[in-house]
Amino acid sequence: MTKSLKSLWGRFLFQDRGILPTKRLQFIFLILTLGLLIGTTWEISWTVVILLNLIVFFISLLDLLLSPKKNQLIIKRSIPTEIERGLSNEVQIKITNNSPYQMNFRLVDGIPQSFQKAFPIHGTVYKETISVVTYETIAQIRGKYDIYKLYFRYKSLLGLWEKQTTLVLNDTVKVIPDLTETRNYLENAQQFLLYEGMKIRKHQSGSGEFTKIRSFAIGDDPRKINWRQTAKLQEVMANEYEPEHGKYMTVLIDCGRMMGAELSKGNRLERVLEAALTVTAAALKKGDYVSVLAFSKNVKVYVPPGKGMAHLQTVLQAIYHLEVDAAESNYAAVLTYLQTVQKKRSLILLFSDVQTFLHEESALTYLKRLRQRHLFLMIGIEDKMLLYKIREKPVTVQNAMMKSIAQQHMLLKKREKIKWEAQGLQMIEAREEKLAIAAVSYYIDVMNRGLL
Incomplete structure (x- = not known):
């Protein structure tokens, strides 16, 4: 032409x-x-x-x-x-x-x-x-x-x-990424977590940061009574504490090949980014420091620790364009890099595929070193197809074989998880629509218990 x-x-x-x-x-x-x-x-x-x-x-x-x-x-x-x-x-x-x-x-x-x-x-x-x-x-x-x-x-x-x-x-x-869950948390954090059965509680009695003196209420610990203010006001007054601010949290986002698996709404990486932004917003709102590291074969993005809600925009602009790589994730390289950039004790949240991670024996050595200083949690997304095959009735020989293979696969995964958890490395899996809730709930639980 x-x-x-x-x-x-x-x-x-x-x-x-x-x-x-x-x-x-x-x-x-x-x-x-x-x-x-x-x-x-x-x-x-x-x-x-x-x-x-x-x-x-x-x-x-x-x-x-x-x-x-x-x-x-x-x-x-x-x-x-x-x-x-x-x-x-x-x-x-x-x-x-x-x-x-x-x-x-x-x-x-x-x-x-x-x-x-x-x-x-x-x-x-x-x-x-x-x-x-x-x-x-x-x-x-x-x-x-x-x-x-x-x-x-x-x-x-x-x-x-x-x-x-x-x-x-x-x-x-x-x-x-879709920020609907992030907005839901920022608008009503308590309602967001009550959906999962988690409550935002104050810190254990007598520790943490002192916030204010208020009237004693039914159910309060008597050890929190402020006797000086009680005598002055002729009314029982109590001290109120909350978890200490200024803690550190590091969010690791896996962008390897397995994160491209399609879900009902987007792929795994899409859900992980939404959950990572939600838990980042939760930590920044509480006054903690948050750093973000995205990786696959190599480190793709690193956002140094920052504080305040303005840091959420910094994180968003750094990770909004992340894509799934065709290469396998190199956990050993990213954990080695993490040791060089994160010197202070922090909560490490790794969003990845649990099944792939369990077969990385080399990563266990690096995680043991990290565990000595940091608190580690890996969060993955449940495999709906695997759970469906386990619950399926074996009406035919083929269904029975697939059910037995799925059960064997699940038992192997549980056995490997027990081995890792024995080293103090916690792993959980959540449904794709509950991933953000699971991550925020664990963060709130860690802060309530004062583990950092």
């Missing part, structure tokens, strides 16, 4: 610029042609044929002149700079018509193919008015996207011609 033909074909595919005849004009010429063919039976002269065609053609040109010029149109796009994956977001297209003519339009926005959308969008803009077009889109893949073009077509008054223009509107959009 030659360059000119490619350009012409591109115009029909909603690209570049140009003026195109509409189906209405083509239909008019078709009817005119059929009429003239029928009229040839009465020996219509060529003068009449040419005259009729010229009349229709000049009427269409007049219609073309009564349409807005391209320099009389101002089109702007308004799109959020950050979009959460899987959630509906609103995009606005502002169209300003400075001409004295009304127009009917259709447009196609040049958003990435991974964004769900329904194009073209049809509408009408009256003369010398401003119209705002809104459409919903859902981003399915995290990352940073540059949106450059917007393709716009509008018809003349009678709809015989259609003008086409391509606008360059530069916008940058970041698709970040």
Whole structure:
């Protein structure tokens, strides 16, 4: 295909610029042609044929002149700079018509193919008015996207011609993980944890950070009574303590091959990122320091310890674009690196695949060293298919064989977990929808018990 033909074909595919005849004009010429063919039976002269065609053609040109010029149109796009994956977001297209003519339009926005959308969008803009077009889109893949073009077509008054223009509107959009669970925790932390049966409790009696003196309530420990304030106010007053702030937590995010396994909503890495951000928000809200390390074959991202809710944005911007690598995770390398960057005692939360981790015998040596200084917990996602096969009734020989293999696999996993837990290395698995709750609940439990 030659360059000119490619350009012409591109115009029909909603690209570049140009003026195109509409189906209405083509239909008019078709009817005119059929009429003239029928009229040839009465020996219509060529003068009449040419005259009729010229009349229709000049009427269409007049219609073309009564349409807005391209320099009389101002089109702007308004799109959020950050979009959460899987959630509906609103995009606005502002169209300003400075001409004295009304127009009917259709447009196609040049958003990435991974964004769900329904194009073209049809509408009408009256003369010398401003119209705002809104459409919903859902981003399915995290990352940073540059949106450059917007393709716009509008018809003349009678709809015989259609003008086409391509606008360059530069916008940058970041698709970040779904922060619904993080917002739920920040809005109502107690309700978020009560769903799992965990309560945010104050620290053990007489230890931790003193917060305030309040009236003694039923169920309080008598040892917390402040006798000096009681004598002064003639009312039983008690001291209130809460867990010490300023503790350290390190979140390890596995981006290896096994984290690409598909779940009911996204893959394992998607769920892990959402849970990691939620537990990070919980720790920062409590005044603790949080560092994040993402790895696969090598260390991909490291965010040094930080404090305060502003640090959550730092973590988010560092990990929102993480992707699953085709390589296997190198636990020994990342644990060695962790020993060099994290000198203070901290709670280490490793989000990974438990089954893969259990077969890494070399990592056990490094974890034993870490365990001497740090508190370690590995959190994985339950294998729904494995649990389904274990619960399935063995109605056929094939089902019975698959059930026995699944049970054997589960027993092997439990035996390996017991061996690791005997070294003080805790491992838990949670359902994908409860992963964030499990991580935050464990963090709150550690702080309540003063293990750090």
